[in-house]
Amino acid sequence: MFFGCKNMGFSYGENKILKDINIEFEKGEFTGLVGDNGSGKSTLMKIMSGIFTEYDGEVVFKEESLNEDTKIKVGYIFQNPENQIVGVTVEEDVAFGLENIGTEREEMLRRIKWALEVVGLKGLEKSDPNSLSGGQKQRLAIASIVAMDPEVILMDEPTTMLDPVGRREVYKVIKRLVNLGKTIIIASHHSADLEEVSRIVALKDGKVHFDGKRDEFYKNHDFNIEYPIEFEIKKKINKNYDELVKYLGD
Numbered sequence: 001m002f003f004g005c006k007n008m009g010f011s012y013g014e015n016k017i018l019k020d021i022n023i024e025f026e027k028g029e030f031t032g033l034v035g036d037n038g039s040g041k042s043t044l045m046k047i048m049s050g051i052f053t054e055y056d057g058e059v060v061f062k063e064e065s066l067n068e069d070t071k072i073k074v075g076y077i078f079q080n081p082e083n084q085i086v087g088v089t090v091e092e093d094v095a096f097g098l099e100n101i102g103t104e105r106e107e108m109l110r111r112i113k114w115a116l117e118v119v120g121l122k123g124l125e126k127s128d129p130n131s132l133s134g135g136q137k138q139r140l141a142i143a144s145i146v147a148m149d150p151e152v153i154l155m156d157e158p159t160t161m162l163d164p165v166g167r168r169e170v171y172k173v174i175k176r177l178v179n180l181g182k183t184i185i186i187a188s189h190h191s192a193d194l195e196e197v198s199r200i201v202a203l204k205d206g207k208v209h210f211d212g213k214r215d216e217f218y219k220n221h222d223f224n225i226e227y228p229i230e231f232e233i234k235k236k237i238n239k240n241y242d243e244l245v246k247y248l249g250d
C-alpha cells in the first residue's frame with residue numbers, strides 16, 4: 001500500500017469517532033474527503049498525517065506503519081492558515097520547518113525558492129505574513145509544507161476561510177501540486193473544491209459511507225451530503241461571485 005489506513009479506530013474519551021476505517025490511496029491520486037460537520041474528517045487527517053499518534057489499527061506509508069521518520073512525508077494543512085504562520089517574513093515562515101529538521105543552508109534556500117515559486121508567492125520573500133491576503137496566507141501555509149517535500153498532502157478545508165478570488169488562487173496551486181505527482185486529499189464542504197478530484201471518500205457515523213469515483217458519488221443521491229443551511233446560502237453567494245470573477249477575468 002502506498003498510503004492509507006487499516007482497521008483504524010479513534011475515540012475522544014468515551015466518544016468513538018472513527019470505526020474500522022480502511023482506505024487506500026495510490027501515488028498521485030487526488031481525492032476529496034466529505035462528510036457532515038463532526039463526521040471526523042479533521043480527526044482522520046490528523047491521524048493520517050501523524051499529528052495524533054494514539055489510535056487503533058494502522059496508518060500505512062509505503063508498506064510500513066507511519067513513523068517518526070516517515071511522517072515528514074505526509075503534510076497537513078490546517079483550515080485556518082493563521083494557525084500555521086510562525087515567521088516574521090514569508091521566507092522565514094517557510095524556513096521554520098526546514099530549520100527544525102536541520103536542513104543545510106544551501107538546500108534550505110533552494111527549497112524556499114522552489115516552494116514559493118510553486119505557490120506563486122515569488123517576490124514576497126521579505127513581506128510580513130500578516131500583510132498578506134487570505135489566499136496568499138493559505139498559499140504560504142501550503143509553501144511551508146511543500147518545502148518539506150512531502151509525497152502526500154492532506155488539506156483540511158483549505159478554502160473555507162477564503163473569498164472566491166483567494167479560493168481560485170488556491171485551486172491553481174492544488175492543481176499544480178497534482179501535476180507534480182503529489183498525492184492530495186482535500187476535506188471540503190464546497191462542491192467547487194471537489195470539481196477536479198477523481199475520487200470521493202465520504203464519512204458518516206464514524207465509517208466510510210462511500211468510496212469511489214467522483215461521478216458515481218454525485219450520480220447517487222443516497223450518498224449526497226446534507227449541507228447545513230448556511231452552506232446553501234454561501235454556495236449561492238459564491239456562485240454569483242464566481243460569475244463576477246469570470247466576467248472580470250482571472
Ligand SMILES: Nc1ncnc2c1ncn2[C@@H]1O[C@H](COP(=O)(O)OP(=O)(O)OP(=O)(O)O)[C@@H](O)[C@H]1O
Nearest residue numbers: 012013015017035036037038039040041042043044
Ligand atoms: N478535541 C476534541 N475533544 C473531544 N471531542 C472532539 C475533539 N475534536 C473533535 N471532537 C469531536 O469529534 C467529532 C469529529 O470532529 P472532527 O473535527 O474530526 O469532524 P469534521 O468532520 O472535521 O467536522 P467539520 O466539518 O465541522 O470540520 C465531533 O463530534 C467533534 O465534536
Ligand SMILES: [Mg+2]
Nearest residue numbers: 041042043156
Ligand atoms: Mg474539520
